[in-house]
Amino acid sequence: MNVLDLIQSEKHQGLPERYRELSTEEMVRRVSEIKEKFGNKLYIPGHHYQKDEVIQFADTTGDSLQLAQVSAANKEAEYIVFCGVHFMAETADILTDDNQKVILPDMRAGCSMADMANLEQTERGFNKMKAEFGDTILPLTYVNSTAEIKAFVGRNGGATVTSSNAKKMLEWAFTQKERILFLPDQHLGRNTAYDLGIPLEQMAVWNPISDSFEYEGDLEEVKVILWKGHCSVHENFTVENIKEIRATKPDMNIIVHPECSREVVELSDDAGSTKYIIETISKAEAGSKWAIGTEMNLVNRIINDHPDKxxxxxxxxxxxxxxxxxxxxxHLLWALEELEKGKVHNQIIVSEQVAEDSLKALERMLARA
Known part of the structure; x- marks a missing residue:
């Protein structure tokens, strides 16, 4: 069952109207009461990009894989109410025990990047790539992908990567095969390969809509095949944004996420994962100046946390x-009040075979962490 089916199904019905009429104060009070009532049986991981109104109740904040791993390590928790997006909750379900239930408060919380690579497209495209290049391609997928894509990569000898370890994993992949297929974010793949010394001329883009390469030149020269996907947030940071900062605040440091385009990363002072950005700003001297290219909820939180900069x-x-x-x-309150009534709504369940194949991809990465 895909995400759309889940949203439309009766089991995953939308938010009841009464929750739109409650005051913020009442919702905060009720969430706090339910958290206290459930104690260690309830665990709420919150991704860095979540709203403050949700993050205030998170037991742990972090990146997607980190939150899934921490959830899996919390054996006392029977209910994991994952405040993130669908693929993150899938990873949590894959890593947690069978007796633990992973719940996504709103099934509409997806990821446009993850949705840019579905299994049918990927299998069809990979077959065409193999027809062109033979058995010379190893697939890697960013953890920001669906469980089905992780499973595809696992079945085909590949691994997952994070924005923190993408360089290390790409180096490993080249010890396995001559060419790499990088899913689903072309920008992280391009930036990582470029940092490894692979020229842009040896990178081709695969367009899953047209089922064709976007590349001018001899395909035999291609070392990295980049899936034509992107983060709709990070792709909105532009060269013009950087020129504006350089013109108006020339002493400001520019730090961006590697999901930004190659041109933006190249013109910035620094680039790195969400964790890297947070740690870099935290360690920076008081009075230092920063322009950050990442999601706005996180940027606002960093601003509030560092009034000295x-x-x-x-x-x-x-x-x-x-x-x-x-x-x-x-939505958070609704999920918790349903649990209080003994009902589980919006549970994320990854099939046994998909989970098994996804674990292969995850474990190949974790073995090299």
Missing amino acids: EIVSLNPAMCPCLTMNRIDLP
Whole structure:
């Protein structure tokens, strides 16, 4: 069953109207009461990009894989109410025990990047790539992908990567095969391969809509095949944003996420994962100035956490991640009140075979962590 089917099914019905009428104060009070009532049986991981109204109740904040791993390590928790997006909750379900239930407060909380690579497209495309290159391609997938894509990669000898370890995993992959297929984010793949010294001329883009390469030149020269996917948030940081900062605040450091385009990363002072960005700003001297190219909820949180520094968003017109923002206080309260009644809504269940194949991809990465 895909995400759309889950949303439309009666089992995963939408938010009851009464939750839209409750005051913030009442919702905060009720969430706090239920958390206290459940104690260690309830665990709420919250992704860095979540709203403050949700993050205030998170038992742990972090990146997607980190949250799934921490959830799996928390054996006391019977219910894991994952405040993130669908693929993150899938990874948590894959890693946690069978007796633990992973719940996503709003099934509409998806990821546009993850949705840019589905299993049918990937299998069809990979077969065409093998027809062109033979058995010379190893697939890697960013953890920001669906469980089905992780499983595909696991079945085909590949591994998952994070924005923190992508370089290490790409180095490993080249010890296995001559060419790499990088799913689903072309920008992270391109930036990582470039940092390893692979010229842009040896990278081709695979367009899953047209089922064809976007490449000018001799395909035999290609070392990295980049899936034509992207993060709708990070792709909105532009060269023009950087030029504006350089013109108006020339002493400001620009740090961006590697999901940004190659041109933006190249013109920035630094680039790294969400964790890297948070740690870099935390360690920076008081009075230092920063323009950050990542999701707006996180940027605002960093600004509030560091009043001793001048911090702005690289793109002042940037909106928060819209799908991540579907997890809000009303949906969180609804999920918890249903649990209080003994009902589990929006449980994320990954099939046994998909989970088994996904674990192969995850474990190949974790073995090299």
